[in-house]
Amino acid sequence: MSVSYTHLAFTIFGIVPLIGVLVLSFSSWTGLTQNVPFSGLDSWKSVLTDPGLPHALWITFLIMALSWLAQTPLSILIGVFIAGHQRYRAVLAVLFFIPLLLSQAAIAITYKMLLDPNFGLGASLGWGFLQQDWLGEGKLAIGVIIFVVSWQWIPFHSLIYQGGVRQIPTAMYEAAEIDGAGRVRKFFSITLPQLKYTIITSSTLMVVGSLTFFDLIWVLTAGGPADATRALAVDMYVRGFRSGLMGPASAIAVILVLLGLGLALLVRRLGGRDAAESQLEGI
Amino acid sequence: MKRRNFLSLTAGAAAATGLAEETACGNSGPADTTTGGGSGGGDAATYWFLSGPPGEPIRQGAVDRFNKANSGNQIKVTTFQNDTYKDKLKTAIGAGQAPSIIWGWGGGGLKSYVDAGQVDDLTDWFAQNAAVKNKLFPASFGPATVDGKIYAMPAETVQPIIVLYNKEAFEKAGVAAPPQTWSELMSILPKFNDKGIAPFSLAGQSRWTNMMWLEMLFDRIGGPEVFNNAYDGQKDAWSNPAALDALGKIQELINAKGFVKGFSSVTADSNADQALLYRGKAAMELHGSWSYGIIKSDGGNFIKDGKLGFASFPAVDGGKGDPTNVYGNAGQFLSISSKATDKQKETAKKFFASMLDDTEQQGWIDSGGVPIVQGSNAKLASSPDKDFLNFIYDVSSKAKNFGQSWDQALSPSSAETLLQNISKLFQLQISPQQFATNMNATIGK
Numbered sequence: 001m002s003v004s005y006t007h008l009a010f011t012i013f014g015i016v017p018l019i020g021v022l023v024l025s026f027s028s029w030t031g032l033t034q035n036v037p038f039s040g041l042d043s044w045k046s047v048l049t050d051p052g053l054p055h056a057l058w059i060t061f062l063i064m065a066l067s068w069l070a071q072t073p074l075s076i077l078i079g080v081f082i083a084g085h086q087r088y089r090a091v092l093a094v095l096f097f098i099p100l101l102l103s104q105a106a107i108a109i110t111y112k113m114l115l116d117p118n119f120g121l122g123a124s125l126g127w128g129f130l131q132q133d134w135l136g137e138g139k140l141a142i143g144v145i146i147f148v149v150s151w152q153w154i155p156f157h158s159l160i161y162q163g164g165v166r167q168i169p170t171a172m173y174e175a176a177e178i179d180g181a182g183r184v185r186k187f188f189s190i191t192l193p194q195l196k197y198t199i200i201t202s203s204t205l206m207v208v209g210s211l212t213f214f215d216l217i218w219v220l221t222a223g224g225p226a227d228a229t230r231a232l233a234v235d236m237y238v239r240g241f242r243s244g245l246m247g248p249a250s251a252i253a254v255i256l257v258l259l260g261l262g263l264a265l266l267v268r269r270l271g272g273r274d275a276a277e278s279q280l281e282g283i
Numbered sequence: 284m285k286r287r288n289f290l291s292l293t294a295g296a297a298a299a300t301g302l303a304e305e306t307a308c309g310n311s312g313p314a315d316t317t318t319g320g321g322s323g324g325g326d327a328a329t330y331w332f333l334s335g336p337p338g339e340p341i342r343q344g345a346v347d348r349f350n351k352a353n354s355g356n357q358i359k360v361t362t363f364q365n366d367t368y369k370d371k372l373k374t375a376i377g378a379g380q381a382p383s384i385i386w387g388w389g390g391g392g393l394k395s396y397v398d399a400g401q402v403d404d405l406t407d408w409f410a411q412n413a414a415v416k417n418k419l420f421p422a423s424f425g426p427a428t429v430d431g432k433i434y435a436m437p438a439e440t441v442q443p444i445i446v447l448y449n450k451e452a453f454e455k456a457g458v459a460a461p462p463q464t465w466s467e468l469m470s471i472l473p474k475f476n477d478k479g480i481a482p483f484s485l486a487g488q489s490r491w492t493n494m495m496w497l498e499m500l501f502d503r504i505g506g507p508e509v510f511n512n513a514y515d516g517q518k519d520a521w522s523n524p525a526a527l528d529a530l531g532k533i534q535e536l537i538n539a540k541g542f543v544k545g546f547s548s549v550t551a552d553s554n555a556d557q558a559l560l561y562r563g564k565a566a567m568e569l570h571g572s573w574s575y576g577i578i579k580s581d582g583g584n585f586i587k588d589g590k591l592g593f594a595s596f597p598a599v600d601g602g603k604g605d606p607t608n609v610y611g612n613a614g615q616f617l618s619i620s621s622k623a624t625d626k627q628k629e630t631a632k633k634f635f636a637s638m639l640d641d642t643e644q645q646g647w648i649d650s651g652g653v654p655i656v657q658g659s660n661a662k663l664a665s666s667p668d669k670d671f672l673n674f675i676y677d678v679s680s681k682a683k684n685f686g687q688s689w690d691q692a693l694s695p696s697s698a699e700t701l702l703q704n705i706s707k708l709f710q711l712q713i714s715p716q717q718f719a720t721n722m723n724a725t726i727g728k
Contacts, residue, residue: 029377030377030395030399031373031374031376031377032373032376032377032395032396032398032399032401033377033399033400033401034377034379115548116545116548116549116555117544117545117548117549118543118544118545118549118555118559118564119555119558133544133545133547133548134548135488135547135548136487136488136545136546136547136548136549137547138710141548221488221548222488222550224488224490224547224548224706225487225488225547225548225706225710226703226706226707226710226712227703227706227707238699239699241370241373241374242695242699243695243696243698243699243700244373244395244694244695244696245696
């Protein structure tokens with residue numbers, strides 16, 4: 001039975017913790033005792049009435065939307081570019097790939113140092129433009145997070161698009177060329193429509209993945225300044241591990257899981273119901 | 284065993300999504316000898332503490348000497364970095380895998396362990412071993428005491444909050460001495476700013492650094508009772524006129540460019556705030572006395588060349604608080620896990636009695652700290668840092684009131700709310716009045 005191992009792993013690492021979180025969300029556990037005191041809906045009430053929750057949701061969606069907008073067009077363009085078989089493109093593809101090899105925490109520490117208002121790049125080079133208080137002003141800090149996220153993940157999504165582009169039958173391009181289509185026309189009329197499912201895959205990963213941005217934000221800003229970058233995952237961590245309120249933290253974890261599932265389904269829907277429909281009709 | 288494993292899972296689950304790994308690490312502590320109830324193999328007591336200089340070698344040395352002298356009672360050490368330690372310890376305690384000796388900060392954190400029944404009451408032990416107790420600063424027992432009972436052994440050094448300043452920067456700006464009063468402090472700000480030197484360095488992202496300003500201002504304006512009333516749960520305690528005055532003064536200081544540009548993205552863990560001071564980008568800093576050790580190790584010849592000055596926090600004109608009052612850490616606090624075996628507890632107590640021997644005291648003095656031992660100032664004279672150390676000894680021993688850092692005194696959840704509001708206050712996102720309203724809402728919770 002090939003399913004057994006997968007099922008077992010999924011149950012242990014996926015289902016069991018989920019149930020644990022659900023159970024804990026009805027408790028007032030501090031994380032310090034061996035027995036878990038249950039308190040009914042108290043944690044949920046305190047989370048749902050806390051003005052911090054809509055704020056954290058807003059920050060989460062802001063980061064999600066902006067990082068999608070920043071990553072998708074660039075990833076498609078780079079993906080199309082490195083899908084070419086020329087040797088220099090293969091070399092560049094390897095270079096583009098480098099940020100993906102670094103750990104998020106290491107990237108965050110590096111950027112934090114580079115952006116330091118007193119000892120960072122701006123102060124050392126003396127370039128006025130770089131001498132902003134990058135992580136000390138709410139809007140700039142969000143911008144920095146989007147930038148760093150994009151810097152790290154565009155290579156990954158480019159790779160997905162590269163694969164997608166290489167799947168497109170060359171016959172289509174040949175036919176288009178005979179019809180006199182130029183580069184731009186070919187891109188918009190063939191490449192982009194053919195990448196529809198790749199875009200859905202990549203977007204699902206981006207959107208759901210952005211819910212879990214924690215380490216990056218934690219190292220860069222710790223949710224600050226004040227609460228300007230306090231996304232849901234950060235909010236959950238602070239409540240659970242700093243404030244010792246495991247109940248409310250678990251409630252937020254449940255909300256995160258539901259959001260992730262909902263968004264994944266939504267993105268699939270946007271791609272059209274008939275996923276089985278052929279994109280290669282007539283070929 | 285079963286129960287513990289289940290809890291480990293649920294603790295991991297609480298972190299869900301991206302955090303699962305982190306908690307998993309939290310549970311897989313090396314506490315293999317402290318499996319609750321003593322089902323484990325070895326009977327050595329386990330002891331976790333913070334890594335890094337200057338503390339680590341001194342703590343390790345104390346353990347090594349103890350292990351050598353007591354072949355029947357052994358202590359096994361594991362070290363951690365500051366930020367990871369706090370989270371890991373909490374997770375380990377919750378999972379019943381706490382070390383036998385719990386190294387901590389006392390106060391609200393200790394109270395939460397007491398409430399959870401995780402640490403032993405040491406009151407009787409101190410009564411039987413009066414010599415151990417009488418050796419130490421009486422003030423150091425404040426944060427070790429919960430509801431009149433002592434739950435921790437005070438240890439290591441006393442760390443008051445003081446003003447450190449760069450004498451060279453003062454010369455450049457033509458300022459003779461550090462400010463004695465708040466109005467003087469406000470009046471010298473432009474002199475520094477005109478020379479391109481920030482008056483005060485501040486690691487604002489860490490938030491507790493901002494809190495130190497409020498601790499001192501609250502006390503200078505209204506005395507220790509202003510915060511104590513809030514701590515005791517008095518209704519609307521944060522709306523005290525002295526509190527509102529202090530909160531307003533801080534925002535005035537921020538508006539007058541009192542702090543270094545970009546302070547809200549500077550973190551204390553990277554010691555960038557001290558670097559601003561010794562590199563002359565900032566003239567002063569309000570910080571814990573441990574900064575001295577940091578500047579000594581990172582600041583090159585800054586201290587050797589006599590460029591570092593130190594002073595007490597200025598008085599506030601017309602303020603009610605005694606100007607000798609100070610805040611800070613009255614020591615470190617070692618508790619004994621209630622889950623440890625009898626043998627481990629015995630070892631821990633023996634170890635407590637052996638702590639702060641002459642060698643350890645000398646170690647702390649050499650690192651630029653004042654041990655919490657009465658009369659330790661007699662040992663300071665031979666130290667190259669004697670000026671600073673005597674200053675710290677005087678500040679600490681002569682203080683009318685040695686207050687504990689607010690975030691250590693409060694319960695973890697109130698502390699987090701406080702820090703959150705402090706960072707908004709320093710961002711000028713909320714007014715003093717809103718701060719008071721937000722904090723009043725936490726009273727009685």
